Amino acid sequence: MHSHHSHSGDYISHANGTLESMVATARSMGFTHYCLTEHMPRLSDEYLYPEEIEKEYNVTNLKTDFQKFLRHGREIQARINNEVGNDDFQILVGFEVEGIDSAHIRAAKSIMNDADMCVGSVHYVHGIPIDFNRDLWLEARAKCKENTTRCLYKDYFDLQYEVLTELRPQVVGHFDLIRLFEEDEIDPTTGMQSVDISVERDWPEVWSAITRNIEFVVSYGGLFELNSAAVRKGWPSPYPRLDLALAIKNLGGKFCLSDDAHTTEQVGLNYRKVLDYTQSELQLSHIYHLQLENGKAVVVSDSVSDLSKLDFWKQ
Incomplete structure (x- = not known):
């Protein structure tokens, strides 16, 4: 079992649990590959989250914590990956x-040589968080040219495309x-209830941006995570939802697994629902994961049928 996306309370203010405890939990649960991916530091105090402001943090603190994380992650990696007799648990050190904006993307590029892999994410549109709460999501939408969800989607996927083309995240x-x-x-652009909208049919320019992004990731061999955090946030499925997940599948994309854990209790949380999604909804034959070979992260294929038979599911 594997996860390509995780956080700890040692280095992220909105997480709990130590980095050591996250790793120990993953190992005890039977994970074979676990990626440590704390957030890269933001470049301006204007992007601080409320819990960071409460701690009287600034960007210098974020940078210091991130450098500590890289050192600590490498220490854990060296200890575990080189452990005598350990051939069933591997740590990869990455970042999210x-x-x-372009400045942050350039900063990410400068970090990549210090990590085994990275998770290419977009959490802000027009400088405003879009995954913190509904009010800020609406504020980001209001800064779009047309103040519509349709426009917000387009701006999000265009920014994501910049991340993808500049960084080629694994x-x-x-x-x-x-x-x-x-x-x-x-x-307002269609007069339809949003629940009835098909992005492919009703927002063609957004769909074009989505498929452009997918095709680019496929071209360089990146993986799309099936991220179980969406389930604990109220979704019936992981990210991405079925319409986009099917588009990824149909365009030749490859999926990996991520728990996006922020506490030890979230390690592997809702993976059963992700497995069901891969089998019943997406009907995937294979899932992929990253592993280190000669110091480089490479993509490895796993049979979904074989994964479904692991002892992992008995806990």
Whole structure:
């Protein structure tokens, strides 16, 4: 079993649990590959989250914590991956991109040589968080040219494309995170209830941006995570939802697994629902994971049938 996306309370203010405890939990549960991916530091205090402001943090603190994480992650990796007799648990040290703007994307590029892999994510649109709460999501939408969800989607996927083309991340993080705080309402561009909208049929320019992004990731061999965090946030499925997940499948994309854990209790949480999604909804024959070979992260294929038979599912 594997996860390509995780956080700890040692280095992220909105997480709990130590980095050591996250790793120990993953190992005890039977994970074979676990990626440590704390957020890269943001570049301006204007992007601080409330819990960071409460701690009187600034960007210097974020940078210091991130450097500590890289050192600590490498220490854990060296200890575990080189452990005598250990041939069934591997740590990869990576980071999660903050694709806020071009400056952050350039900063991410400068970090990549210090990591085994990265998760290419977008959490802000027009400089405003889109996964923190509904009010901020609406504020981001209001800054779009047309103040519509349709326009917000387009801007999100265009920014994501910049992350993808500049960084070529090994893992694409929560591909449709922009949907997290969408609610059912009348779409002024079509007059339809948003719940009835087919992005492919009704928002063709958004669909074109989505398929462009997918095709680019496929072209360089990146993986799309099936991120189980969406389930604990109220979705019936992981990110991405079925329409986009099927588009990824149909365009030749490859999926990997991520728990996006922020506490030890979230390690592997809702993986059973992700497995069901891969089998009943997506009907995938294979899932992929990253592993280190000669110091380089390479993509390895796993049979979904074989994964479904692991002892992991007995816990």
